[in-house]
Structure formats: C-alpha cells, structure tokens
Amino acid sequence: xxxxxxxRRVAHTPEDMFxxxxxxxxxxxxxxxxxxLSVRTRKERDGITLxxxxxxxxxxxxxxxxxxxxxxxxxxxxxxxxxxxxxxxFLKNEWRFEPAGEGACDIHFFIExxxxxRMLGAVMGAMFDRAFRMFSEAFERRADVVYGVGA
Numbered sequence: 374x375x376x377x378x379x380x381r382r383v384a385h386t387p388e389d390m391f392x393x394x395x396x397x398x399x400x401x402x403x404x405x406x407x408x409x410l411s412v413r414t415r416k417e418r419d420g421i422t423l424x425x426x427x428x429x430x431x432x433x434x435x436x437x438x439x440x441x442x443x444x445x446x447x448x449x450x451x452x453x454x455x456x457x458x459x460x461x462x463f464l465k466n467e468w469r470f471e472p473a474g475e476g477a478c479d480i481h482f483f484i485e486x487x488x489x490x491r492m493l494g495a496v497m498g499a500m501f502d503r504a505f506r507m508f509s510e511a512f513e514r515r516a517d518v519v520y521g522v523g524a
Contacts, residue, residue: 374463375502376485381509385516387450387470387478393516394452394468395445397426403515405504406430413440421446425457432500437493439464460497462487482509 383390400407409429416423422445429438439459445452450471456464469481484505488494 374485374487376483377502377505378481378483379506379509381480381482381513382473382477383480383513383516384477384522385513385520386476387472388447389520390470390478390480390512390516391445391447391450391452391468393512393519394470395422395447397424397443399515400428403511405507405511406432406500408436409438420448430501430504432497435497435500437497441466456486460488460490460493462489480509480512484508 385393397410398412400410407428408431409427411427413425413427414423424443424445425440426443427438427440429436431437437460439461440457441464442455442457443452444455450469452468454464454466464486465484467481467483471479471481473479486501488497
C-alpha cells in the first residue's frame with residue numbers, strides 16, 4: 374500500500390498553517406491535481422469541526438472524484454482525513470502542526486492509500502505519488518502568498 378510521510382519546517386505559525394490547510398474550499402487554487410472541491414456537510418461540536426467533502430483530482434484526460442471526512446481539531450493542531458467513497462479501497466491522511474521557534478512550525482504530513490482497481494492504481498499511482506510529495510511544498514508556497522514570506 375503506497376504511503377508517504379514528511380516533516381517540513383516553515384516560517385509560519387502552527388495556527389496559520391492549520392487555518393490554511395483547514396480552508397479546503399481553496400484547494401483548487403493551489404493544490405496539485407485538485408480540480409474541484411465542495412463541502413457537503415459541516416458540523417461543529419466542542420471545538421472540533423467535521424466536514425464531508427468531495428474532491429475531484431485530474432491529470433491529463435483522467436478524472437476521479439472521491440469523498441472524505443475531514444476532522445479539524447484546532448486545539449490539537451491536527452487535521453485527520455478518512456476516506457468515505459470513490460476510487461480507493463483505503464485512504465488515510467494526517468496533518469500535524471508543531472511549534473518550531475519564533476513564528477515557525479514543523480508540518481507533519483502523512484498519507485497512505487490503495488486504489489480499488491489494480492489497473493487504476495497502475496495508471497494513476499505514480500501521478501498520485503508525485504502529487505503527494507508536492508503537497509507540503511504547495512501549502513508552504515500558499516502560506517507565503519497569504520501570510521507573507523517568512524512571516
């Protein structure tokens with residue numbers, strides 16, 4: 374089962390990076406291969422927000438839409454994503470934001486997934502792997518635009 378994990382230090386606060394990653398509706402503006410994202414439901418309780426969202430990813434002529442449940446836990450500086458429906462057999466994604474000195478943080482990014490179809494996995498697997506490796510960098514670039522470089 375493919376998985377990718379990285380830790381990236383950025384010159385932005387954990388709160389700013391959490392807010393940026395939590396703003397899922399903006400993903401089509403800057404996330405690699407994300408063509409569309411719509412939130413089906415949003416529920417808040419005890420400081421935790423639970424979203425169910427559809428994300429369409431594409432590359433050249435290929436398009437796939439999948440549904441995920443996103444749990445936003447600002448007090449824990451954590452975002453957890455669990456797969457609901459679509460072309461995967463399994464998908465798990467986790468974000469953690471840890472303070473790393475004055476105005477900086479370490480972003481912990483983890484994703485593990487498996488396609489339902491071996492053929493789809495063969496066709497899209499390399500593309501997904503490449504995109505996931507660019508995710509942290511894409512969010513850092515977006516933070517520089519939104520909050521300023523080295524804010």
